[in-house]
Amino acid sequence: MTATKNLLVELFVEELPPKALKKLGEAFGSALLAGLRAQGLAGEHSALNTFASPRRLAAHVSHVAAVAADKPVSIKLMPVAVGLAADGAPTPALLKKLAAVGADASAVPSLQRRVDGKAEALFLETVVPGATLAAGLQAALDEAIARLPIPKVMQYQLADGWSDVKFVRPAHGLVALHGADVVPVQALGLTAGRQTHGHRFEAAMDPVMLQDADHYAHQLQEQGAVIAGFAARRDEIRRQLDAAAAAEGLTSIDDDALLDEVTALVERPNVLVCRFEDEFLAVPPECLILTMKANQKYFPLLDANGRLTNRFLIVSNIRPADPSAVVQGNERVVRPRLADAKFFFDQDRRRTLAARVPGLAKVVYHAKLGTMGERMDRVRRIARRIGEQLGSLALADLADEAATLAKADLLTDMVGEFPELQGIMGAYYARHDGLRDSIAEAIEDHYKPRFAGDVLPRGDVGIAVALADKLETLAGLFGIGERPTGDKDPFALRRHALGVIRMLVERDLPLALPALVADAFAAFPEGHGAAQAEVQHFVYDRLVGYLRDGGYSAQEVEAVVALRPDRWGELPQRLAAVRAFAALPESAPLAAANKRVGNILRKSDEVPETPPDAKLYAEDAERALAAALADVAPRADAAFTAGDHAASLQALAALKAPVDAFFDAVMVNADDTALRRNRLALLAQLHAAMNRVADLSKLAV
Template structure:
C-alpha cells in the first residue's frame, strides 16, 4: 500500500475575518492529528494549511490508503472471575468473549498477567487497520467538531428540513488521495474534486482538481485566488511596501490589520487613494484610527512619522481601470474623517476643567462610585507620590494632571473612539493652555497598557499612572473583586505589572508598602476589607516573582530575595545579581546550609530570640571565635548594604564559613544551663540577622 498525498477542502460562504487564520490552522492540525492517531499518517507527514475568505483546506503528505494491522492485548477480567477452580471458563468469561467477537475456542489462548495485586485474563488479537475512507471520515468529523468557531450558525440544507451547525454555510467538499476522490461526507456534502475560485474574476468555474498536489496553482491561475493565508499576507505586505515606496512614504505598521485584511480578500490589489489636506488639522491618531478600524485602510506616513493625506486600500478585484475603485473608497472615507473633524472642533469649545463636573455622572463601579469620586482619590495618591519624587512643585503638577486625566471620557471624540482616551486629553490640555508637563502626564497616565508598552515620559506622568493603577488595585481588592484562575475582568494582573515596571525600570525611591498604604487611606470607608492591603502586597510580589522567572532567574534566586519582601522594588535586580554572585563562591553552599539550620533552630524556640550576646558567657572557644568573626564581618556587610552594594555585602559574609562550621561542630546550643542556652541562641539570632539582610540565604540550600 503506497502512501499518497491527501487534500481536503471545505468551500464555504465568507468566513469571519478575525477568526480565519486560527480556523485554517486548526482545521489542518486537527485533521492531520486524527489521521496520525489512526496510523494513516506519521509524524513525518507534512501538513500545509490553506485559508481564504471562502475556504478551509489542508494538504497532508504521505497518507496511507489503509493503516497497518495492530496487535492489541485486551484485559477481560480477573482470573478468579473468569475461570473456575478447575480452570474452566465461567459464563461471565464466555459472555465477555462474545462481546469482543471471540468464542469459547479462545479460552485456551488467553494469557494470565498480574494486574495490580490480582491476576487477570488478557486476550491478544490483531486489529485490522482503518481504511482511508473510514479514517478520514472520523478525522474530518472530529476536526469539524473541535474547530474554535467564535459563533456557530445554523442553516438548512437543500432538502428544507435538515439543519446544520457550522461557522458559515458550506457549499462544497473536496477530498483527494493522490488523484482519487475519497467519498467522505460532511455538513450534508459528499466529497468530489470540484472547487470554485474568485466570485468575479475566476476564468474557470468550477475548477476540477486533478490531484491532491495541484491545488494552489490551479486556484491562482484559473480561480484568481491565493489560497494560502501566509502567501496572501506576504503578497499584500509586498504590494503595500511597493505602493508606498512609489510615493516616497511608509505604510503604517499594524500586524493585526494586515491579518484582518488578508482574511477579507482572495486576490489582493493595493491602490493609492487620497483625502483632503484640511483633515490633517485633526490629530493624526484620530484619522489613523478611523481609517484602520472602520475602513481597513493603511494610512501612509512621511519620513518623520507624520500622517499624510494619502492612504492605501487592498481591493479584492483587479480592474483594468482602477479609478472607479479609488474614487469609491475616497468617497467613503470622507464622511468618516469629517465626523472626526467635527468631534475635534466641538470638543475644543469646552475646557477640560469645565468637564470635571461631568465625571460625577459617569459610574466607575457600583461599589466604588463615579469617575468624579475616583478622580479625587487618584489626586490624593498622585500628590503624595509627586511630593516624594519632586517636592511641592511636582506634587502640584501631578495633582493638576490627575484632576484632568479622565475628563476626555466625556468628550465626543473619546465617546466615538474609546481607544483614544488619554491621547485626546493631552491634545485638549494643550489647546486649553495647560503646562506641557501636565499634557504629557494626561497622555501617559494609562501607561504601560500592555507588556512591552512604553512607560510615562515624565515624573508627573509616573505619579499619576502609579496613582491610577494603585487606586484600581486597592479599590477592587478592597471590595473583594480579586482575579480568580484565568478570569481577570478588571485586568488587575496587568495593573500590578505596570506598577512593578514603573518602580523597577525608573529606579524610583518609593516603598511598595507605603504606596499601598497611601492608596488604602485614600479609599477611606470604601475599603471594606481590612485584609485587602496585605492581600494586594502578596498579589504584587507573586506577579514580580513570575516576571523575574520569565527573565531567566531561578526559582531559588527569586525566592531568596522576595521572601524578605524588599519594599523598594528597584533594589530587587541588584539583590538578585548579588545572590547569583554569592552562590558562585566556594563558601556559599556551607553558609546556606548553616543559615537554614540556624533558622530551624530559632523557629523551635518559644517566643522571640533577641539578637544579643553577653561576651562573658562565651565559654567555648568556637562560640567566642564566631562572635569575634561576626564583630569583624557584620560592620563591613552592613556598610556595603547601606550604600546599595549588595554583592559586597554578601561577599563580606564569606569569612564566616570557618567559624560557623566550627561552632556547629563544637558547641551544644541547647545547653542545660539556661543562661548559656539563651546566650547561644542570641548569638545564632545575631548571625541569622547578619546573613539575611540582602536575601534569605537558606533558600539557596539544596
C-alpha cells in the first residue's frame, strides 16, 4: 500500500431521530471502513472513530491510501480445446474473451495452462490497477448510506426542483478530507468539500472551514461549539449531572437509555437544576419520575435514602450567561405534567379496585381468547390451584383475591396515561382501599420478572399469581396457534417461559411443570388442551438455555434435564454434582457403561420388574457387581435423599471396576431365558442406581 493519510467523511443533516442516532453513527462508520478495506484502501491496522450528533454523522479512518496497491489476478478464460486450434492458434472465441477482459492476441503466448477439474484450461495472469481513493470512497460511501439502519425514510426534493432523494433526514452538507485534501465524491445530491456547520446559535463562526481530517473534532468544539463524538458528549453530560447533583447534596437517577437519548438531542450540553412544588410529592414517585423522564427527558434527583425530591436536572443545548429563563421555562413546562399526574391519582382513588373489576368484561383481551374479565377468571383458577399446592387454603384464598384485582388498575386514568405503571399503581390503590400488604405486593409483583435480571415476586401470594398469569398466557396463546417463530415473539412468550423457570428454580418451589401446565389448560374450555405437550417442550427448551447461561456445558445440562426432575430448585445442585463427578477418573468409563446399559435395556422387551435372584448368578463377575451395588446403592440413595447430590454421584465411582469386569466376563443375552432375564434385572437395578441425580449416559463421549 502507498503512503497513507487519515480520512474524514461527514454528512451534515437536519435533526436526526434521537433514539436511532447512536446506531446510525456506528453503522455509518463501520460500513465505510468495511468498504475501504474491501478495495484495499484501508488495512487491518486502520482505526475507526465515529461521530454522531443531532445534525451530523461522521467517521474518521486512519491510514487510508490515496491509491490501493495493484492486485495480481488470475482470470480463467476457457478450456484449452476451445481456445486453441490444433496448430496452437487462438480461436475466435478466445480472442473475443481476451477482448472482454481488456487484452488482445498478443497475450496468447503468455497464457497459462492449468488443470481445472477434468480438463485443461487457459488462464490469463494479469495485474489489476489499485482503486483510487476518489473511486473507492465513492463506492464505499454509496454502500454505507444504502445500508444505514434507518427507522423511517424521508423523501425530499433537491435544490434543482426536479430530483428526489430518500434519506433519514434532508442532508445539507458533505465533507470528505484525505489529510488536508478534499476527495471529490458525491452523495445525496451533494458534492464534498471542507465546509461544515457548528451549533445553530452558539458557534463562534459559521461556516466552519475544516483544516484537515485530524482537526475535525477540535475545530467543531472550539469554533462550532459542538461536541461531535457521541461517547465524548455522553461522558460530558454524565460528568455535569454528577457534579450538579453533588452540589445539591443529592444523586441523579441512573438511566442509561435516557442518557443516550439526551445525548442524541444536544450538541452543546449544559446541565441546570430546576424545582417543582412540594405538593406534588404526595403523588407516587413512580408517576412523577416517569412523566419527567418519558415526557420531558429530565433527570429526577433522589436524596440519600433514595427518595424522590422536588428537584430535577435538565440538559439544555445552550449556555446563556444568565440561565434563569431556561430554568423557569422548564419549571413552567413540567408543572402541568405533574398536575395531570396528581389529578389522575386523586381521581383514581375515588373508586376501589374491586369496583373496577366488572369493567374488565368490556375489555377485549384477544379475539380468540375473550375479554380481560374472562382472562382474570382463568388466572384466578390457576392461582388458587398453585396456592393450594404451595401452602394451604388460606394462601389459595389470598392468591384468588389478588388475581381478581390484579388487572383492575388497567381501567384507571393513571395507567391509561402511563401503561408502564400497571401493577405498580394497582398496589398503591390496593393499600388505599385498606387491603393487606400481601395482596398489594402480589398485584404489583405479578408482572415480575418483567425482563432479564429483574427481581422475582416477594411473597408466596405474588409468586402464585405471577406463575398463574404467565402460565395462562402460554396456555392460551399456544392453544390458538400463536407461537414464537424465529426472532419474532410478539406476545413475549419466551420471556413468560423464562419467568416461570426463574421462579421454579430460584425460589425452589415444590411444583412440577407438567402439573402446572395441566392446571393452566384446565382453566380453559374443553378442547383447548391440544398444545399441552408443546408448551412443556417450549419451557424445557428455555430451561436448557437458562442453565447454559449459568455457565454449564451442553452435556452437563442435558444430563440433568434428561431426567425431567420435578423440583427445579435442585437443578443447580445437580449440575454442580455432575461437574464434580465428571472430574473423577472413573466418570468417563462409568458414563460409557451407563450408556451401554441403557441401550441394552431399551432394546429388550423382557426386563423384569422384580429384583434379580442371587441364586441365578452363574459368574463371579455377576456376584461381584451385585455385591458392589448392594454396598454402593444405599449410600448413594441416602446422600441423594439428604440433598447431597455430589456425594451421591461420587459414591458411584466404586462401581467402575465391577462394572468393567461384568461386561468383560458376562454375556447378558444368554440363551437360557431365566439367566438372561436375571441379568437384565441386575442391569436395571444398576441403571436406576446410577441415574438418580442425572442421566450419566449424556456424559459419554
